[in-house]
Amino acid sequence: MTDEPRYAVEATQTSVAILEALVDAAGPVGVTELADIVGVSKSVAHNHLSTLRAAGYVVKRAETYEASLRPLALGERTREGLGFYQAAKQQLDNLAAATGETAALFVLEETAGAPVSIAEPEDGWSVPFHAGERLPLHVNAPGKALLSSLPDDRVESILDETELAAPTDATIVDPDELTEELRRIREDGIAFCRGEQYEGIIGVAAPLSEVSGSRIAALGVCGPVERLNGRYLREDITGQVLSTTKSIQVALTSN
Template sequence: MSKQSDEMESTRSDRVNSLAKGLQVLLAFGRRHTPMTISEVAKEVSLTPASARRMLLTLVDLGYVDQTGKRFSVGPRVLDLGYSYLASKPIWQLTQPVLERFSDAHHVSAAAAVLDGCDALYTIRANSHQPIQVMVSTGTRLPAHITAMGRVLLAALPPQRLDEVISQIKFDSPTERSVANAQELRTILADIRRDGYSIVDEELAFGLRAVAVPLRNRAGEVVASINACGTLRSLEISDLRERVLPALQLAAQEIRMHLAD
């Protein structure tokens, strides 16, 4: 048996399935957005009702889930998990004030994201100076292939990993301008690698456009992406290219200067 096989076997044997299921229960509340009964949780996470009950009562006891009668919902202590991630990564502590200054100076909404599966996962949301049709906050997930930040992150993936992610994408089309298939997406990603930025115009939602650039560490590795977005009325495409994009690139350089390799 090879060393790699030994490591894989060790990983499987070390896995705590009950912990994995408990985390799946917490994630299920994020998908449903409403309090659930034991039977609803069991169905959502593929557990028996008895197992779901034990999981829920344990999470209630730990403070991660609240119980009201027969229904359960996420408790405020779950925020501690997200805070632990943000607090443990210096990149977010460096990025937040830079994006807030950028947002204030250019009167746009700004955010940062990382890639999680097929999604762009929002880690930071700077001050917003205008109404946006798609409301996002820390923890919001949006399909990577139709978001500017998501495309920047996809474009940075190694070829094999990119193939794996694209094979999992569901090419639903929120608007008539949304990318329709894998071949079209690959062409777009090639352009992003060449140009160093991504512009998405009314693909995620009508009336919304955004530009994004990669956020690199000192070693040149893409570790996240940052964006600026606004409505068609407030952010002309020429203004986005000529004023906002150069300023966003400078913001990315400022953050990079303070990042470790």
């Protein structure tokens, strides 16, 4: 199975490609350069830019274009619509402050994990991804925590649709091995990632199952192996992650 649409709308794909190219660009981009990046004619690029500009997603500066902040507004409104976000956000900030490490809240989006919020203390590890970005589930602790919250048939379906790519030599790419790890996570209530997404980076996460209707969420901490190891990782950090998830559940139940 794949996520490819049966009847893809080429014009929509082109508009999305143009918008993403503008977001990725270091500065404003001209029509000719943008057409080359996306692989369309100059006239096609101009038509899409004009449409996106009229809708408020693109800003024109002289003869160049750049992405507007309107997608940010959509993301913020979507996030505010998550019933658990406000309660979890404060707890997430507290967790980052208490551990001195980066903490993140993830939700399940189809076959990927999307960070809802990321809290980075001053001396914490800066993650190379952004809130809202879709990430593979099998490579990080929050993703594996999300998978562990799902019934076996849903996990099997997701794994069938997912290419288990290996960003590092430590990444688990064997479905049977991953399934066995998910079983252990369900038993222990905690997920670990040991250099499976980024070399030298350790993660620990716990699921926040069914915190908002059909939404599945997970909360975790990640940082360099030089700091996150041994008893400090297994007991202190793990304990704080579990305690924080329980506090969020209590806050949601009492509202």
